[in-house]
Amino acid sequence: xxxxxxxxxxxxxxxxxxxxxxxxxxxxxxxxxxxxxxxxxxxxxxxxxxxxxxxxxxxxxxxxxxxxxxxxxxxxxxxxxxxxxxxxxxxxxxxxxxxxxxxxxxxxxxxxxxxxxxxxxxxxxxxxxxxxxxxxxxxxxxxxxxxxxxxxxxxxxxxxxxxxxxxxxxxxxxxxxxxxxxxxxxxxxxxxxxxxxxxxxxxxxxxxxxxxxxxxxxxxxxxxxxxxxxxxxxxxxxxxxxxxxxxxxxxxxxxxxxxxxxxxxxxxxxxxxxxxxxxxxxxxxxxxxxxxxxxxxxxxxxxxxxxxxxxxxxxxxxxxxxxxxxxxxxxxxxxxxxxxxxxxxxxxxxxxxxxxxxxxxxxxxxxxxxxxxxxxxxxxxxxxxxxxxxxxxxxxxxxxxxxxxxxxxxxxxxxxxxxxxxxxxxxxxxxxxxxxxxxxxxxxxxxxxxxxxxxxxxxxxxxxxxxxxxxxxxxxxxxxxxxxxxxxxxxxxxxxxxxxxxxxxxxx
Amino acid sequence: xxxxxxxxxxxxxxxxxxxxxxxxxxxxxxxxxxxxxxxxxxxxxxxxxxxxxxxxxxxxxxxxxxxxxxxxxxxxxxxxxxxxxxxxxxxxxxxxxxxxxxxxxxxxxxxxxxxxxxxxxxxxxxxxxxxxxxxxxxxxxxxxxxxxxxxxxxxxxxxxxxxxxxxxxxxxxxxxxxxxxxxxxxxxxxxxxxxxxxxxxxxxxxxxxxxxxxxxxxxxxxxxxxxxxxxxxxxxxxxxxxxxxxxxxxxxxxxxxxxxxxxxxxxxxxxxxxxxxxxxxxxxxxxxxxxxxxxxxxxxxxxxxx
Numbered sequence: 130x131x132x133x134x135x136x137x138x139x140x141x142x143x144x145x146x147x148x149x150x151x152x153x154x155x156x157x158x159x160x161x162x163x164x165x166x167x168x169x170x171x172x173x174x175x176x177x178x179x180x181x182x183x184x185x186x187x188x189x190x191x192x193x194x195x196x197x198x199x200x201x202x203x204x205x206x207x208x209x210x211x212x213x214x215x216x217x218x219x220x221x222x223x224x225x226x227x228x229x230x231x232x233x234x235x236x237x238x239x240x241x242x243x244x245x246x247x248x249x250x251x252x253x254x255x256x257x258x259x260x261x262x263x264x265x266x267x268x269x270x271x272x273x274x275x276x277x278x279x280x281x282x283x284x285x286x287x288x289x290x291x292x293x294x295x296x297x298x299x300x301x302x303x304x305x306x307x308x309x310x311x312x313x314x315x316x317x318x319x320x321x322x323x324x325x326x327x328x329x330x331x332x333x334x335x336x337x338x339x340x341x342x343x344x345x346x347x348x349x350x351x352x353x354x355x356x357x358x359x360x361x362x363x364x365x366x367x368x369x370x371x372x373x374x375x376x377x378x379x380x381x382x383x384x385x386x387x388x389x390x391x392x393x394x395x396x397x398x399x400x401x402x403x404x405x406x407x408x409x410x411x412x413x414x415x416x417x418x419x420x421x422x423x424x425x426x427x428x429x430x431x432x433x434x435x436x437x438x439x440x441x442x443x444x445x446x447x448x449x450x451x452x453x454x455x456x457x458x459x460x461x462x463x464x465x466x467x468x469x470x471x472x473x474x475x476x477x478x479x480x481x482x483x484x485x486x487x488x489x490x491x492x493x494x495x496x497x498x499x500x501x502x503x504x505x506x507x508x509x510x511x512x513x514x515x516x517x518x519x520x521x522x523x524x525x526x527x528x529x530x531x532x533x534x535x536x537x538x539x540x541x542x543x544x545x546x547x548x549x550x551x552x553x554x555x556x557x558x559x560x561x562x563x564x565x566x567x568x569x570x571x572x573x574x575x576x577x578x579x580x581x582x583x584x585x586x587x588x589x590x591x592x593x594x595x596x597x598x599x600x601x602x603x604x605x606x607x608x609x610x611x612x613x614x615x616x617x618x619x620x621x622x623x624x625x626x627x628x629x630x631x632x633x634x635x636x637x
Numbered sequence: 638x639x640x641x642x643x644x645x646x647x648x649x650x651x652x653x654x655x656x657x658x659x660x661x662x663x664x665x666x667x668x669x670x671x672x673x674x675x676x677x678x679x680x681x682x683x684x685x686x687x688x689x690x691x692x693x694x695x696x697x698x699x700x701x702x703x704x705x706x707x708x709x710x711x712x713x714x715x716x717x718x719x720x721x722x723x724x725x726x727x728x729x730x731x732x733x734x735x736x737x738x739x740x741x742x743x744x745x746x747x748x749x750x751x752x753x754x755x756x757x758x759x760x761x762x763x764x765x766x767x768x769x770x771x772x773x774x775x776x777x778x779x780x781x782x783x784x785x786x787x788x789x790x791x792x793x794x795x796x797x798x799x800x801x802x803x804x805x806x807x808x809x810x811x812x813x814x815x816x817x818x819x820x821x822x823x824x825x826x827x828x829x830x831x832x833x834x835x836x837x838x839x840x841x842x843x844x845x846x847x848x849x850x851x852x853x854x855x856x857x858x859x860x861x862x863x864x865x866x867x868x869x870x871x872x873x874x875x876x877x878x879x880x881x882x883x884x885x886x887x888x889x890x891x892x893x894x895x896x897x898x899x900x901x902x903x904x905x906x907x908x909x910x911x912x913x914x915x916x917x918x919x920x921x922x923x924x925x926x927x928x929x930x931x932x933x934x935x936x937x938x939x940x941x942x943x
Contacts, residue, residue, distance in 0.1 A: 189866075195883050196868060198715055222866055228882040233862055240774045422906070426690055524711065 199525030288467035297471035305561025314451035405597030438553035491535030579616035682911035705908035742804035807842035844931030
């Protein structure tokens with residue numbers, strides 16, 4: 130009897146272990162069951178209910194950025210300021226950047242904790258995943274008559290929506306991107322580079338040559354990992370940078386291609402091979418892994434960067450090197466920008482209406498917005514003029530990064546910044562062409578295995594091709610074969626199907 | 638013949654001169670291998686960022702600089718507070734955890750305990766199966782409501798089934814059943830037997846488990862990451878972890894928003910990482926000499942003595 134019992138319990142344990150192994154991976158995917166229905170039924174208190182709530186409620190607001198010693202002071206100031214407006218007790222906190230923020234926020238969302246506002250993006254707190262899981266309140270009804278719609282603009286707002294629903298509000302900031310070079314200023318002057326004549330990378334070749342010969346110790350072109358001239362092709366990637374599947378960035382058609390095997394890419398690989406052989410790319414490029422550290426050394430002439438107005442001045446701040454900015458590609462508005470910085474209201478929030486009003490104020494209320502960006506006037510910064518501020522020596526609050534939430538264009542400017550910065554930003558934003566794929570989100574569940582395998586293949590080969598460290602033809606051949614084996618065709622077919630369906634659904 | 642050999646060997650049980658030298662050299666080498674990285678880290682943490690960028694790492698700082706510590710300690714009071722939290726949690730946590738573990742393990746080591754199988758299973762079961770992350774979090778936040786308090790940093794690690802297993806085995810092997818029996822014959826109750834007879838005999842085991850617990854509590858950054866949103870309950874490891882990850886993020890090039898560049902200005906990245914390592918080693922190194930005495934005992938107690 131006892132023996133039987135024992136073997137029975139052993140079998141039971143075995144079964145449980147097996148189920149564990151099988152279900153183990155999928156654990157966090159279970160959404161709070163009621164979520165979508167619940168959020169849909171929550172009727173938004175429309176803007177007419179503008180009266181101040183009688184009872185003070187607590188409003189938690191979690192965001193990226195370094196945690197600041199004086200955060201409590203900021204919260205107190207905000208609470209005081211909002212007393213006769215929203216009557217909330219603000220509890221705001223920053224939890225570092227992506228890698229500390231995401232693991233902190235995701236369990237909070239999954240366990241339905243009563244948090245009111247969280248920052249989310251394609252690079253922090255997985256916006257699409259969490260929205261699809263039903264962890265965010267659907268803000269579409271709220272946004273209908275909100276001033277945010279006008280400030281942010283319809284196409285940007287729609288671009289950040291998932292299947293036509295806004296689960297988060299995008300920050301109003303630079304909405305487009307383009308690629309170009311930063312050239313080291315002293316070398317530009319020494320070699321008389323006529324910046325206005327440089328329209329494509331090839332125009333720089335004579336200077337690369339001259340610098341290679343004339344400047345020992347300086348490498349003409351910085352090319353580290355994926356941060357290099359390959360970026361100039363500016364693929365509108367369907368998934369991550371290291372997953373095949375992209376659209377041409379000029380809206381020429383709606384066919385998804387494998388960007389690593391296009392004629393443009395192959396021409397680029399050949400070019401890079403040529404540059405590498407000529408010594409225009411660092412001989413150790415394959416093992417370098419820290420782009421910004423390399424950039425700071427000042428041992429490079431040209432650096433590929435994502436551009437925007439005032440880029441050179443900004444990079445001067447972080448690298449201590451004078452740069453000249455050369456734009457190469459046309460500005461485009463892609464999914465990368467629309468989901469770059471958003472605020473969402475988790476379904477655990479007990480006061481979504483008030484939370485939304487608070488978010489709205491970050492777009493419309495100059496005082497509140499700048500309080501969270503620069504801190505308290507007279508303590509953390511002082512005003513130089515109406516719109517220009519100078520930071521004081523008190524480093525208790527240095528959150529900065531006004532692009533994280535609200536309307537960046539109501540932020541004060543620092544003294545060293547161009548007084549026209551926001552006008553230039555707006556003009557730059559207007560230049561951008563919205564990509565056909567704007568608003569499309571690829572759901573990888575059906576091809577997860579293939580995607581994983583492809584990622585490994587790309588990681589294995591891309592450096593040899595992007596940096597030109599190995600023979601192009603033979604590497605490309607091996608690369609193509611392995612991609613095929615890993616199922617690249619299935620993945621691209623899946624992307625195409627989803628993309629076509631999405632286009633039909635939104636009527637593009 | 639025999640005396641000749643003895644003379645050659647010197648005293649009984651003494652190793653030969655060459656053996657002695659070889660062993661000494663061996664241990665010196667091992668010590669260097671262990672110490673060198675720590676010294677290198679220490680040196681880098683005091684080097685200037687410029688010197689590192691141009692000259693690489695070196696054992697003697699080419700250019701002394703305190704900038705890394707300045708950056709890491711800029712949080713000011715927060716650091717000392719976090720140190721306080723860490724020390725409190727480590728001391729109280731180790732004590733409580735040790736108490737619970739050795740009290741749970743003791744009955745399991747006694748053959749006369751009837752429900753032994755059930756309780757062993759209960760502990761063993763948690764080693765294989767967990768409830769999953771989200772339920773685990775909900776238990777503490779919703780059921781016990783202790784997130785954002787000092788106890789959240791202590792409770793989740795109080796019981797450790799693995800340590801219970803070690804402790805049970807330790808009792809079994811180092812406390813003979815006959816001693817417990819004799820105590821009972823002398824009229825000692827279970828508690829008295831445990832406190833007066835068993836525990837003193839298990840000092841080495843307690844020290845070992847105690848050291849493990851200390852390390853678990855001191856090195857933990859996961860609990861603050863998961864549960865704590867108020868900075869006053871951040872411990873030193875979490876604070877350092879946050880700083881470290883921020884540096885990594887800001888320098889990785891994936892910081893797609895250029896305003897991050899402003900933060901990057903003059904950020905001592907390499908040296909700051911090393912300064913973080915040095916700071917987080919902190920007082921825990923002092924715990925080792927304290928436990929060492931028992932550690933050696935614990936290791937040799939089962940060995941054959943010659």
